[in-house]
Amino acid sequence: MNVVKELSVCGGRLVKLSHNSTSTKTCMNVNVYLPKQYYAQDSSRSRPIPTVVYLSGLTCTPDNASEKAFWQFQADKYGFAMVFPDTSPRGDQVANDPEDSWDFGQGAGFYLNATQDPYAQHYQMYDYVHKELPQTLDAHFNKNAAAKLDFLDNVAITGHSMGGYGAICGYLKGYAERRYKSCSAFAPIVNPSNVPWGQKAFKGYLGDERAQWQAYDPCALIKNVKRVGDDKVLIHVGDEDPFLEKHLRPELLLEAAKSTSWENYVQVKKVHGFDHSYYFVSTFVPEHAEFHAKNLGLI
Numbered sequence: 001m002n003v004v005k006e007l008s009v010c011g012g013r014l015v016k017l018s019h020n021s022t023s024t025k026t027c028m029n030v031n032v033y034l035p036k037q038y039y040a041q042d043s044s045r046s047r048p049i050p051t052v053v054y055l056s057g058l059t060c061t062p063d064n065a066s067e068k069a070f071w072q073f074q075a076d077k078y079g080f081a082m083v084f085p086d087t088s089p090r091g092d093q094v095a096n097d098p099e100d101s102w103d104f105g106q107g108a109g110f111y112l113n114a115t116q117d118p119y120a121q122h123y124q125m126y127d128y129v130h131k132e133l134p135q136t137l138d139a140h141f142n143k144n145a146a147a148k149l150d151f152l153d154n155v156a157i158t159g160h161s162m163g164g165y166g167a168i169c170g171y172l173k174g175y176a177e178r179r180y181k182s183c184s185a186f187a188p189i190v191n192p193s194n195v196p197w198g199q200k201a202f203k204g205y206l207g208d209e210r211a212q213w214q215a216y217d218p219c220a221l222i223k224n225v226k227r228v229g230d231d232k233v234l235i236h237v238g239d240e241d242p243f244l245e246k247h248l249r250p251e252l253l254l255e256a257a258k259s260t261s262w263e264n265y266v267q268v269k270k271v272h273g274f275d276h277s278y279y280f281v282s283t284f285v286p287e288h289a290e291f292h293a294k295n296l297g298l299i
């Protein structure tokens with residue numbers, strides 16, 4: 001991994017990295033925020049600093065949330081690190097949307113492993129985000145450092161819009177092995193098989209066969225994953241979000257959860273007057289941070 005830039009933010013440092021990914025076969029950018037606890041000269045710390053992975057929405061790079069979600073204040077408050085991955089592979093060699101729209105292709109990888117040409121070659125974002133990136137970050141940050149960061153075990157996941165979808169999907173798919181300790185989402189796409197953004201992406205990346213889509217659809221996954229303990233999924237969405245009725249439709253996840261172990265354990269908070277922007281996301285980041293801090297054993 002190459003450190004492209006390091007900046008002071010709040011009480012810690014934002015590290016901007018790039019690396020050659022074996023999953024996407026491209027150079028990927030990722031931002032990592034190391035909270036103030038990472039730099040504290042406290043050798044008595046008994047366990048590594050947990051991480052929260054934030055998956056961004058359509059058109060975003062790792063910088064959008066790093067600059068506009070204000071996670072850093074919360075990371076310092078509770079003592080977790082943040083990982084901000086990119087939303088797709090990028091580059092001239094990477095196939096893009098034939099319609100040249102922002103809802104598919106570069107900036108819109110949907111955090112899945114594409115099976116269809118010409119996308120399968122580089123769009124392997126599921127393996128990248130959930131498998132390769134944590135291992136790569138672990139090797140980079142923990143090799144020689146005294147203070148350890150936990151990218152592999154005590155990890156939470158969250159995200160916005162397409163990234164909220166990616167977070168719920170990754171959480172449920174990895175649930176049996178407890179890949180993530182905690183999951184939340186801001187204005188997520190919850191039922192991609194049945195909304196235009198998701199259908200376009202699934203058709204392009206996974207093909208016409210709808211049976212293949214089920215493996216990545218939270219509304220299908222939730223029916224086959226048995227919830228344990230106090231696990232809950234926390235969701236916020238604004239009632240003035242322009243994408244609410246057509247693309248997000250969070251009520252469909254509540255319907256899918258009915259009569260399963262998740263009934264009453266998916267919490268959708270519809271908040272009045274908020275839209276889809278980072279004004280909305282940043283307002284509710286403190287509540288999500290507290291939720292994850294509890295589930296990561298920090299409070």
Ligand SMILES: N[C@@H](CCC(=O)N[C@@H](CS)C(=O)NCC(=O)O)C(=O)O
Nearest residue numbers: 057058059060064102161162277278
């Ligand atoms: N007009 C928006 C449409 C896409 C959009 O709303 N993207 C959301 C995620 S689905 C976003 O976070 N955009 C970037 C930002 O607000 O910084 C854009 O081109 O950015």
